[in-house]
Amino acid sequence: MALKKIEESKSAPFIFYKDRLGTFKNYIYDDYSNATCTSKTLARAGFVWTGDESAMCPFCLKDLSFDPDDDPWEEHKKRGSECEFVQLGKLDDLKLTLADCISLAQSAIIMAQYKKHENSLKLLEQRTSSAALSGTVTEAMKPAKPSTTKSRRIKRSS
Numbered sequence: 001m002a003l004k005k006i007e008e009s010k011s012a013p014f015i016f017y018k019d020r021l022g023t024f025k026n027y028i029y030d031d032y033s034n035a036t037c038t039s040k041t042l043a044r045a046g047f048v049w050t051g052d053e054s055a056m057c058p059f060c061l062k063d064l065s066f067d068p069d070d071d072p073w074e075e076h077k078k079r080g081s082e083c084e085f086v087q088l089g090k091l092d093d094l095k096l097t098l099a100d101c102i103s104l105a106q107s108a109i110i111m112a113q114y115k116k117h118e119n120s121l122k123l124l125e126q127r128t129s130s131a132a133l134s135g136t137v138t139e140a141m142k143p144a145k146p147s148t149t150k151s152r153r154i155k156r157s158s
């Protein structure tokens with residue numbers, strides 16, 4: 001679902017704060033007084049909304065469930081140390097260079113493709129293991145029965 005959002009996004013893949021913030025609709029903790037985890041702090045820390053209290057980073061695809069007293073940036077650093085957004089560490093859009101934007105966009109695209117391939121691999125694994133269970137694979141592996149009649153027919157016709 002979230003992957004689809006990234007792929008179908010008309011703007012660059014959530015590189016900018018306002019685009020990430022725009023994904024949040026009536027975020028659950030925005031009404032809590034004293035909540036440190038809000039749509040604004042999540043969007044600032046690189047996250048887009050994935051439903052209820054969850055949010056995902058489009059650059060490392062960490063989809064996390066948050067508590068109202070979480071610090072989204074601290075959580076992001078803790079769980080996504082390899083993330084391009086975390087490594088850049090530029091929470092203020094005005095600090096982003098064009099090269100930063102390009103590497104963020106590349107990360108988002110590469111991660112989305114990686115996830116897609118991972119999903120199709122899982123599907124393939126499921127299919128082959130269920131095929132093995134039903135015996136279709138082992139059946140196909142058996143040596144073909146020698147069909148003597150066929151080879152005779154071929155000899156005759158040639």
Ligand SMILES: [Zn+2]
Nearest residue numbers: 057060080083
């Ligand atoms: Zn990330």
